[in-house]
Amino acid sequence: MTKRSKHTLPWRVLWLIPVGLIAALSIVATGGSGGDDDGLDDVEAPLVILPNYNFFLGNLNDGALLTADVGGEFTATIDIDGLLAGNLDLDVGANNTVTFLSYLIRAGNSIDIIISSPEGSPLDGTISVTVTSDIVATVDEPPTSGVFTVFAGPPANATVTILANGVQLALGAGEAIDYTWEEYTALQEDELAETWQRHASLAGSALQFIIEQFFSVADILDDLELVTLNNPLVATCDMFTGSPPEGVLAQGQVTVTWLGSGELSDGDDFTWELNNCWSLDDEELFDGTISLEDYTESVDFNSGVLFSIGFGGLGAGAPGGVIFDLTFSETVEAEGVWTIPADGVIALSGGFVLNIQQP
Amino acid sequence: MLLLATILLAAGVLVYALDRGGAVYFLSFWTSAAPPTGSPGSLGNHLPTFLHTLAFILITAAVLRPWPKLLLPVCATWFGIECLFELGQMATSNGHVAVVLPAWFEGMPVLEITSAYFIRGTFDALDVVSIALGAIIAYPLVRLFTQGDRT
Numbered sequence: 001m002t003k004r005s006k007h008t009l010p011w012r013v014l015w016l017i018p019v020g021l022i023a024a025l026s027i028v029a030t031g032g033s034g035g036d037d038d039g040l041d042d043v044e045a046p047l048v049i050l051p052n053y054n055f056f057l058g059n060l061n062d063g064a065l066l067t068a069d070v071g072g073e074f075t076a077t078i079d080i081d082g083l084l085a086g087n088l089d090l091d092v093g094a095n096n097t098v099t100f101l102s103y104l105i106r107a108g109n110s111i112d113i114i115i116s117s118p119e120g121s122p123l124d125g126t127i128s129v130t131v132t133s134d135i136v137a138t139v140d141e142p143p144t145s146g147v148f149t150v151f152a153g154p155p156a157n158a159t160v161t162i163l164a165n166g167v168q169l170a171l172g173a174g175e176a177i178d179y180t181w182e183e184y185t186a187l188q189e190d191e192l193a194e195t196w197q198r199h200a201s202l203a204g205s206a207l208q209f210i211i212e213q214f215f216s217v218a219d220i221l222d223d224l225e226l227v228t229l230n231n232p233l234v235a236t237c238d239m240f241t242g243s244p245p246e247g248v249l250a251q252g253q254v255t256v257t258w259l260g261s262g263e264l265s266d267g268d269d270f271t272w273e274l275n276n277c278w279s280l281d282d283e284e285l286f287d288g289t290i291s292l293e294d295y296t297e298s299v300d301f302n303s304g305v306l307f308s309i310g311f312g313g314l315g316a317g318a319p320g321g322v323i324f325d326l327t328f329s330e331t332v333e334a335e336g337v338w339t340i341p342a343d344g345v346i347a348l349s350g351g352f353v354l355n356i357q358q359p
Numbered sequence: 360m361l362l363l364a365t366i367l368l369a370a371g372v373l374v375y376a377l378d379r380g381g382a383v384y385f386l387s388f389w390t391s392a393a394p395p396t397g398s399p400g401s402l403g404n405h406l407p408t409f410l411h412t413l414a415f416i417l418i419t420a421a422v423l424r425p426w427p428k429l430l431l432p433v434c435a436t437w438f439g440i441e442c443l444f445e446l447g448q449m450a451t452s453n454g455h456v457a458v459v460l461p462a463w464f465e466g467m468p469v470l471e472i473t474s475a476y477f478i479r480g481t482f483d484a485l486d487v488v489s490i491a492l493g494a495i496i497a498y499p500l501v502r503l504f505t506q507g508d509r510t
Contacts, residue, residue, distance in 0.1 A: 012422055013422065013423065015422045016419060016422055016423075019415065019418055019419060019422065020440075023411070023415045023440070024440075024444075025469050025470075026368075026411065027411065027441070027444050027476075028444075028469055028470070028472060028473050028476045029469050029472070030375060030407065314460075314474050
């Protein structure tokens, strides 16, 4: 007969495994509602859109990072560290038409920008950008406050402090120098500027670029229901005010196609095709496709409040997202004739996962 | 101890039901036809956290009984586990937690809101205090239950 030592834990200790699991699940289950796969189907109340939401951008789970080939001169790839998180203020009009008013990028966010040029450049390498104080901006306007640091190698971090009408740049503990937004943006192409200043300028442009792409997609979220009713939805773009560039239509169009059927539901895909689509405001020509894959939407169980909406899942391995195969071409007018400068074409590939959630 | 733990957990559920109704995932059956009927006030925001920590220490101690030398590590471990979940809700870490969650969580009961728990949840220092209180109070309470035990 064997006798168990009084110091040996008995088999009932194994009960601690389910106890731990139950504890973890019960903590998570006390969280807010959401994740209802049935989405709108179970909600009878009208959809309520709040005036404020959080937003999250992440890398595509297939590893295709958002990459811009700038005129064949260099490529800039944006690698989001975890999630790029922020907050949105919006105005909800009739029929739940949403207008984005302002946004905030939270302190703690960080991204890497990988610069590579075929002929080699002092700018080549990885630029690490970390937001150290919330960046606050009105939509379509430069930010008015916030701080981020930029590190592209020794000797020190550069600090970019956003002011009301520009920025202040400092290397390490060095003297801070004020720039207007125009001067700051121009630094990246100024071969006489210090490399750290050019990196700091590129970092600001990359942040601005990814936010612009986020809003370009977020802006059509409230039109998706309309697309399902008028599939495909075709709209004309601005007409060139003079002769268009050679081989370009005087007036292009944008076509949004829903690839689902029945009712709009989770997992649906859309394609957003731009054919010679010119923007008079930006004087830019867009060509290509934006694929919007794995639509997600959930609504609070009781209140009818939109809890989350977006494309692609935030979890590791979740499919979908916003995938670009798009060119932006700068257009220049001279004597009534529009042309595209050879170095004015940006080819965008890769993409990001996008999710907007109730705070 | 198990009975007391069960009562404490039931009390926590009751606080959620009264205070937040169907806004909580596991009480989603609590429809708008039965809205929150009363509120324990600001205490209701932290009482369940306190009760959860206390209850699971009691359950663990009951399973491990009679090993009194393990009581302090048990309290410390549960304090750590509960704090990790709370810290995971901090704005600077919630995104990092959410992206490492496996995709198969989507569509699985309870697990499907794990990312929402971390992203939507808000870190609250008072919750950490509640966890600490739960762990501290659990220690003499378990000692009281086990004072007659021989090891």
